[in-house]
Amino acid sequence: xxxxxxxxxxxxxxxxxxxxxxxxxxxxxxxxxxxxxxxxxxxxxxxxxxxxxxxxxxxxxxxxxxxxxxxxxxxxxxxxxxxxxxxxxxxxxxxxxxxxxxxxxxxxxxxxxxxxxxxxxxxxxxxxxxxxxxxxxxxxxxxxxxxxxxxxxxxxxxxxxxxxxxxxxxxxxxxxxxxxxxxxxxxxxxxxxxxxxxxxxxxxxxxxxxxxxxxxxxxxxxxxxxxxxxxxxxxxxxxxxxxxxxxxxxxxxxxxxxxxxxxxxxxxxxxxxxxxxxxxxxxxxxxxxxxxxxxxxxxxxxxxxxxxxxxxxxxxxxxxxxxxxxxxxxxxxxxxxxxxx
Amino acid sequence: xxxxxxxxxxxxxxxxxxxxxxxxxxxxxxxxxxxxxxxxxxxxxxxxxxxxxxxxxxxxxxxxxxxxxxxxxxxxxxxxxxxxxxxxxxxxxxxxxxxxxxxxxxxxxxxxxxxxxxxxxxxxxxxxxxxxxxxxxxxxxxxxxxxxxxxxxxxxxxxxxxxxxxxxxxxxxxxxxxxxxxxxxxxxxxxxxxxxxxxxxxxxxxxxxxxxxxxxxxxxxxxxxxxxxxxxxxxxxxxxxxxxxxxxxxxxxxxxxxxxxxxxxxxxxxxxxxxxxxxxxxxxxxxxxxxxxxxxxxxxxxxxxxxxxxxxxxxxxxxxxxxx
Amino acid sequence: xxxxxxxxxxxxxxxxxxxxxxxxxxxxxxxxxxxxxxxxxxxxxxxxxxxxxxxxxxxxxxxxxxxxxxxxxxxxxxxxxxxxxxxxxxxxxxxxxxxxxxxxxxxxxxxxxxxxxxxxxxxxxxxxxxxxxxxxxxxxxxxxxxxxxxxxxxxxxxxxxxxxxxxxxxxxxxxxxxxxxxxxxxxxxxxxxxxxxxxxxxxxxxxxxxxxxxxxxxxxxxxxxxxxxxxxxxxxxxxxxxxxxxxxxxxxxxxxxxxxxxxxxxxxxxxxxxxxxxxxxxxxxxxx
Numbered sequence: 001x002x003x004x005x006x007x008x009x010x011x012x013x014x015x016x017x018x019x020x021x022x023x024x025x026x027x028x029x030x031x032x033x034x035x036x037x038x039x040x041x042x043x044x045x046x047x048x049x050x051x052x053x054x055x056x057x058x059x060x061x062x063x064x065x066x067x068x069x070x071x072x073x074x075x076x077x078x079x080x081x082x083x084x085x086x087x088x089x090x091x092x093x094x095x096x097x098x099x100x101x102x103x104x105x106x107x108x109x110x111x112x113x114x115x116x117x118x119x120x121x122x123x124x125x126x127x128x129x130x131x132x133x134x135x136x137x138x139x140x141x142x143x144x145x146x147x148x149x150x151x152x153x154x155x156x157x158x159x160x161x162x163x164x165x166x167x168x169x170x171x172x173x174x175x176x177x178x179x180x181x182x183x184x185x186x187x188x189x190x191x192x193x194x195x196x197x198x199x200x201x202x203x204x205x206x207x208x209x210x211x212x213x214x215x216x217x218x219x220x221x222x223x224x225x226x227x228x229x230x231x232x233x234x235x236x237x238x239x240x241x242x243x244x245x246x247x248x249x250x251x252x253x254x255x256x257x258x259x260x261x262x263x264x265x266x267x268x269x270x271x272x273x274x275x276x277x278x279x280x281x282x283x284x285x286x287x288x289x290x291x292x293x294x295x296x297x298x299x300x301x302x303x304x305x306x307x308x309x310x311x312x313x314x315x316x317x318x319x320x321x322x323x324x325x326x327x328x329x330x331x332x333x334x335x336x337x338x339x340x341x
Numbered sequence: 342x343x344x345x346x347x348x349x350x351x352x353x354x355x356x357x358x359x360x361x362x363x364x365x366x367x368x369x370x371x372x373x374x375x376x377x378x379x380x381x382x383x384x385x386x387x388x389x390x391x392x393x394x395x396x397x398x399x400x401x402x403x404x405x406x407x408x409x410x411x412x413x414x415x416x417x418x419x420x421x422x423x424x425x426x427x428x429x430x431x432x433x434x435x436x437x438x439x440x441x442x443x444x445x446x447x448x449x450x451x452x453x454x455x456x457x458x459x460x461x462x463x464x465x466x467x468x469x470x471x472x473x474x475x476x477x478x479x480x481x482x483x484x485x486x487x488x489x490x491x492x493x494x495x496x497x498x499x500x501x502x503x504x505x506x507x508x509x510x511x512x513x514x515x516x517x518x519x520x521x522x523x524x525x526x527x528x529x530x531x532x533x534x535x536x537x538x539x540x541x542x543x544x545x546x547x548x549x550x551x552x553x554x555x556x557x558x559x560x561x562x563x564x565x566x567x568x569x570x571x572x573x574x575x576x577x578x579x580x581x582x583x584x585x586x587x588x589x590x591x592x593x594x595x596x597x598x599x600x601x602x603x604x605x606x607x608x609x610x611x612x613x614x615x616x617x618x619x620x621x622x623x624x625x626x627x628x629x630x631x632x633x634x635x636x637x638x639x640x641x642x643x644x645x646x647x648x649x650x651x652x653x654x655x656x657x658x659x660x661x662x663x664x665x
Numbered sequence: 666x667x668x669x670x671x672x673x674x675x676x677x678x679x680x681x682x683x684x685x686x687x688x689x690x691x692x693x694x695x696x697x698x699x700x701x702x703x704x705x706x707x708x709x710x711x712x713x714x715x716x717x718x719x720x721x722x723x724x725x726x727x728x729x730x731x732x733x734x735x736x737x738x739x740x741x742x743x744x745x746x747x748x749x750x751x752x753x754x755x756x757x758x759x760x761x762x763x764x765x766x767x768x769x770x771x772x773x774x775x776x777x778x779x780x781x782x783x784x785x786x787x788x789x790x791x792x793x794x795x796x797x798x799x800x801x802x803x804x805x806x807x808x809x810x811x812x813x814x815x816x817x818x819x820x821x822x823x824x825x826x827x828x829x830x831x832x833x834x835x836x837x838x839x840x841x842x843x844x845x846x847x848x849x850x851x852x853x854x855x856x857x858x859x860x861x862x863x864x865x866x867x868x869x870x871x872x873x874x875x876x877x878x879x880x881x882x883x884x885x886x887x888x889x890x891x892x893x894x895x896x897x898x899x900x901x902x903x904x905x906x907x908x909x910x911x912x913x914x915x916x917x918x919x920x921x922x923x924x925x926x927x928x929x930x931x932x933x934x935x936x937x938x939x940x941x942x943x944x945x946x947x948x949x950x951x952x953x
Contacts, residue, residue: 042532174621175396204395204559206618209603213613231532234605238613261607275534276607279589281566283544285537289502408844437846450841454859467846513845 003071004225005031005054005193010068012046012053014293015061021293023049025249025301026068028320031193031225036216038240038257039229042272044290045246047229051195054227055096056085073192091122095186097196101178105170112166115185119146122189153184157214176207183215193225200235212238233276237261242326245269248291248301250317255327265323265334268302274339300331308333349422350383351521351553352407352440357381357416357426359399359406363626374625376402378577379416381652386520389547389554391568391585393561393600397622398574400557404523407555408442409433421520438468441519445526447510451498457509458494464516483512486549487542507539515546521553528563540567561604565589573597576622576633583658593655593665595638632662640664675939682935688928696744703738709895718911728913731903736917739895743918746896747925750811750880751873757815758822758872763865765819766826767853770834781827784820792817793882800888807890810883814876825868829861863940867933874929881922897922 012024024046031037039047052058054070056077069076072094077085098104105114120126120138123146154162157180170178179199186194196215200208216239219226230236236243237257244254245266253266264270271286288305291297299316303309310332312318318330359377362370376399384390392400405411407418409425418426425436444450451460461480465471471479484491487508498506514522527543528536540563547554558564564571565585572582573594581594592598599618606612620637623629629636635645644663652661676682700706704726713733721728727737765784769777796813803809833839842856883889884898892899897918904914 042534176621205561206395206599206603206616207621209613209616210619213616216613233533233607237607238605238611272534273607275537277537277562277566279565283537283541283566285541286534289504410840410844431848434846434848437844442841442844444837444841446837449837452838452842452856452860455856463842463847464845467848467851510841517845 003030004033004035004073005029005227006069006071007050007054008069008071010050010053010070011066012049012058013064013066014049014059015064016294019294022296023063023249023293024053025296026317027246027249027251029227029244029251029254031227033192033225034220034223036219036226036228036239036241038236038243039227039246040231040233040236040243040272041229041246042231042290044248044293046249047231047246048197050246051096051197051227051229055090055094055195056082057090091118092189093191094193094195095189095191097179097182097186097194097199099198100202101175101182102170104182105178107170110167110169111173111181115150115166115181115188116143116146118185119150119188123149124190149188150184153188154181156187156218157181157184159184175203176211179203179211180214183211183218187218187222187224190222191224193227194219196226196228198230199228201230201232208235209238215239233261233273245272248296249293250301251330252302253327253329253331255324255329259324259327263336263338265327265329265336266331267306267308267333267335270335270339308335351386351421352382352384352555353417353419354380354382354403354407355417355419357403357406357418358414359402359411360414372626375577375628376625377406378628380574380577380579382572382579382582384521384553384555386553387551388570389556389568391564391571392555392557392574393559393564393571394574395559395600395622397576397625399577399625400559400574401525403574404442404525404555404557408440408523409436410442435468438517439520440523441514441517441521442523443511443514443525443527445529446507447527448498448501448503448506450510450513451506453498455497456494457496457498457501460498460509460513461494461516464513468517479516483516486515486546487512504535504538508542511542511546515550518550519552521555523555523557525557526559527556528558528560536563543567561600573600576625576628578633578661579652579659580634580661581658582652582660587658593658593660594634594662595640596634599637672936672939676932676935679935679938681931682939685928685931685933685935688924689932692744692748692925692928695741696748699738699741699745703735703741705735705738706742708734708738709742710893718907718914720911721913727917728911730900730914731907731911736900736913739900740897740917740921743895743897743900744921746807746890746894747877747880747921750807750814751877754811754814754818754876754880755869755872757811758819759865759869761815762819762822763826766823767830767857769823770827770830770857771849771853777827781823784823787817787820788824790817793879796879796883797886797888800883805888805891807894810880810889813883814879817879818872818876821872822865822868825864826861829864830857833857833860863936867937867940870929870933870936874926874933877929878922878926 007027007029010024010027014021014023027050029037029039029050039050041047049058053065054077058065065078070078072089077089105111123142125142125145151162154165159165159177159180173181182199200211203211212235228236228239240257242254242256243260245252245268247268253264253269261273264273274284275286286305291301291304297304298314300313300318303313306313312332318332320328320330321334322328323334357377357380358375361374361376363372363374365371380403392403394400402411406413413426416426417424420436420440425433428436461483462476465476465479481491484493489505489508489512493501493505493509498509501509524543528539531539543554546552556564556568568585570583571585571588573580573596575596581588581592581597588597589601592601602612602616603618604612617639618637623633623636631646631649632638635641638645650661650663652659655665676686695702711734716729716733717731719725719729725735725737727740730736730739765780769780795817799813799816800809803812839852839856842852880889881898884896885902887899887902889896889899900918901915904911907914
C-alpha cells in the first residue's frame with residue numbers, strides 16, 4: 001500500500017448513560033505521504049473520535065473498539081503492543097495538535113520545561129526501545145542539539161525571540177502564539193503524520209489565516225502528512241489537498257479539494273456546502289436533526305433527511321463507489337453538476 | 342416610554358467609553374484596560390446593524406455597556422431620546438422592557454430549576470400587571486412565534502435540546518415585546534447548517550415583532566447575510582462604519598481590508614496564499630499612540646503615530662484613517 | 666413533592682445513606698411514639714427506689730437507673746428532647762445564617778466583608794467552650810442550651826450560603842435575569858435560594874448530628890435541662906458513679922447518641938451525593 005495511514009472498517013462504540021452510542025460505523029480513511037487530508041463534519045459526526053482512535057487515546061472507560069484496523073506504515077496500530085506504540089508511534093511518528101491551546105500547557109511551568117521534556121522522550125535523537133525509567137538521564141550533547149532544534153523550529157513558526165520566549169509562562173502568550181507553539185511541538189519529533197483537531201477553531205479569522213498558511217508551508221516543506229479535522233468548510237478549503245466528509249459516524253464522500261468544492265456528489269455534502277452563507281444572504285438549512293447515535297437509523301444514516309433517499313438507502317449502507325480518480329462516494333444516488341442545480 | 346422625534350435614531354451612543362481597572366496582587370490599580378474607548382454610533386428603528394471585530398476589540402463589552410450590565414465610564418447612551426447610561430437602578434430596570442440582550446448561549450440564560458412555564462411568565466411578572474390569564478395568552482403566543490409546542494411549558498431546561506433551549510431563551514426576551522435586541526455572537530460555535538436555521542429564526546422574529554437588531558459577531562459571512570449596516574471595531578474604537586454591501590465591495594480602512602481578506606472563499610483561490618497581515622493585536626493595556634492599528638498597518642507613516650485619525654465621513658461612510 | 670420522592674429513591678440506592686435514613690427514621694419514630702413504645706411510660710417522673718440499678722431483664726429491657734426508672738422508657742422520651750434541641754437549634758441557625766450569607770454574597774463592598782468577619786469571629790471560638798460559657802451564665806435549661814448551640818452554629822450556614830451565592834452570581838442565568846430587569850429581591854428569593862437550597866439542606870443534616878452531639882456534651886456537664894428530664898447526656902453523667910457495674914446505664918444513652926449522630930452524618934453525606942449534580946442532570950429521565 002502506498003498509503004501512509006489507512007483506516008479500514010473502524011467501528012467504535014461509546015457506553016453512555018443513555019445506552020451504547022455507535023460513534024464510528026465502519027470508517028475508511030486514507031492519508032498518503034505528504035498529503036493534507038481534511039476530515040470535515042458537523043458536531044457529533046465522529047471526527048474527533050476518529051482522530052483519537054488513530055492516536056490510541058480513546059477514553060478507556062467508555063470507548064470500545066469493535067472492529068476494523070488502523071494501518072500506519074503497514075502495521076495495524078490497534079493490534080500492536082501498546083508499549084511499542086507508545087514509544088515509537090505516539091508523539092513521535094504521529095503527533096497531535098489539539099483544538100484548545102490554552103489547556104495544553106501546564107500553567108505553572110515555563111514553556112521551556114514542557115518542550116524540553118517532550119524532546120527528552122520524543123526527540124528524533126532519542127534512543128529507541130521503550131520509555132525506560134522515569135528518571136532517565138538526558139545526555140548533555142543531546143540536550144544541546146535538541147535545544148538548537150527547538151530554537152530553530154520556534155523561528156520557523158515565527159515566534160519572536162525564541163530564546164527569551166522559552167523562559168516565559170504559557171499565559172504570557174496569546175492564543176495564536178500558543179497555537180504556534182503547539183505546531184512547533186508537533187513538528188519537533190519529525191513525525192510522518194500530524195493529526196490536527198480543529199486547531200484554528202478558537203482563533204480570530206486574521207490569526208487563523210496566518211496559522212493556516214504557516215502550517216501548510218511547514219508541512220509541505222518537510223513532507224509531513226496532516227489529518228486535519230474541522231467543521232468549517234472554509235478552513236478545509238484553505239489547507240487541504242483532499243477532503244473527507246463525515247456524518248453521524250459514517251464517511252460519506254472523499255475527493256480532492258478542487259473536485260470536492262466544485263462538484264460534490266453526495267447529497268449531504270451538497271446541502272452542507274449550500275448552507276454556507278453566500279454573499280446574497282440566502283439562508284439554506286438542512287431540515288431535520290442529526291440522529292442520536294444510540295439506535296441510529298439503519299443503512300445510510302443520512303437517509304431521514306435526504307431528498308434522494310429510497311428503500312435501499314434505508315436498508316443497507318452503500319458501498320464505496322469511485323466516480324473519478326480519487327473521488328469516492330458512499331451513496332446510491334450521487335448527484336451530478338454544481339450545487340444549486 | 343417617551344416617543345422620540347420621527348427620524349431620530351432609536352439608539353444613539355455618543356463617545357461611549359468603558360474602562361476596566363487592572364489591579365496587582367495587592368489590589369492597587371496599575372493601569373486600565375480601555376475596552377471601549379470613545380465609540381459613537383446611531384441605530385435607527387427597524388435596522389439591523391452589525392458590530393464586527395476580533396477578540397479583544399470590545400464589541401461584547403460595548404453590547405453589555407449599552408445593555409446596562411456594565412456602567413459606562415464616560416459618554417452617553419440615548420435610547421428613544423432618553424439618556425439611560427446613568428439612570429438609578431430602578432429606572433434602569435424598567436428600560437429592560439424595551440431593550441434586551443441575547444447571550445451567545447441563550448440556553449445558559451435559563452435557570453435550571455425553573456420550568457419553562459415560569460421562565461416565560463417571569464418577564465411579564467416583573468414588568469407588567471397582567472392577570473395570570475392574560476399572561477398565559479401572551480406566553481402561548483410567543484411560544485408559537487418561536488416554533489415551540491405548548492407541551493414544552495412543563496419541562497425543565499435540561500430536558501430540552503440545545504436548539505429548543507435557544508428558542509426558549511429568545512421567547513423569554515420576546516414576551517416583553519422589546520423594541521431593540523442586542524445579539525451577542527448568536528451563531529458562534531454552531532455548525533453551518535444549524536447556523537442557517539438560527540438565522541432564519543432571527544429574521545422571522547424580526548418581521549413578526551418589528552425588532553431592531555444590533556448584531557455582534559466575529560463572523561463576517563454571518564454579518565454580511567444579516568446586516569444592512571456594519572461597524573468594524575478594533576481595540577476599543579470604530580474604524581469603519583457603512584453599508585454592508587459597500588464595505589464588503591470596497592473596504593476603505595486597512596484593517597477592514599485585512600479582515601475581509603482573511604475570510605476563506607470556497608470555490609475561489611486560497612486566501613491564505615495572499616494574506617499579508619502579520620502580528621497580533623496589541624495588548625489592550627498598552628494601546629499604541631495615534632492610530633491603534635499602526636503597529637500592523639501596511640500604509641503606516643509618521644503621522645499615524647503622532648495623530649489619532651478621527652472617524653470622518655468619506656463617501657457616505659465613516660472611516661478612521663488618515664489615508665482613506 | 667415528586668422531588669422529595671425522587672430524592673428518597675435515589676438515596677435508597679446508596680447503602681450508607683440508607684442506613685442513615687433508617688437510623689433517623691428510628692429516632693423519629695421513637696420520639697413520636699414514645700408513650701406507646703415505652704414499657705414504663707410513667708418512669709419519666711415516678712421513682713421506684715426499690716428497683717434501682719437492675720440489669721436488663723424481661724421486665725426492664727435495658728435495666729433500671731439509680732432511681733429505679735426504666736432506662737429504655739426514659740431513653741425513648743429522651744429522644745424527644747434530642748430531636749427538639751436539634752431541630753430548633755439548627756432551625757434558628759438557619760434563620761440567622763442564611764440571610765446573613767445571602768446579603769453578604771449579594772453585596773460587594775465593606776458591608777459584606779463586615780458580615781463575614783463577624784461570622785468568622787463566631788467561627789473562631791470553639792463551639793463547646795462558648796456553649797458552656799453561655800449556659801453557665803444563663804443557667805442550665807433547655808432554652809439556654811438551644812440558644813448556646815444556635816449562637817455558635819449559624820456562621821457555618823452563613824459561610825456556605827455566602828460562598829455559593831458568590832459562585833452563582835457568575836452564572837449566566839443570573840446575569841441574564843438581572844438584564845431582564847429583575848430586582849435584587851426577586852433574584853435572591855426566587856433564583857439564588859432555590860439553587861443553593863441543596864447545599865443548605867446537606868449542611869443542615871450534618872449540622873443536626875453535630876448539634877446533638879454538642880447538646881449531649883452540655884447535658885453531660887450538667888448544663889442542659891435539669892432532672893427529671895431524661896436527656897441523654899445527663900443520663901450518662903448520672904451513670905458515671907455506678908460504672909462499670911451498671912454498664913447498661915451508660916451504654917444505652919451512649920449508643921443512642923452514637924447512632925443518632927452517625928445517622929445524621931450518613932444521611933448528610935448521602936444527600937450531598939444525591940442532591941447536587943444528579944438532580945440537575947435529569948429530574949425525569951427524558952430522551953430528546
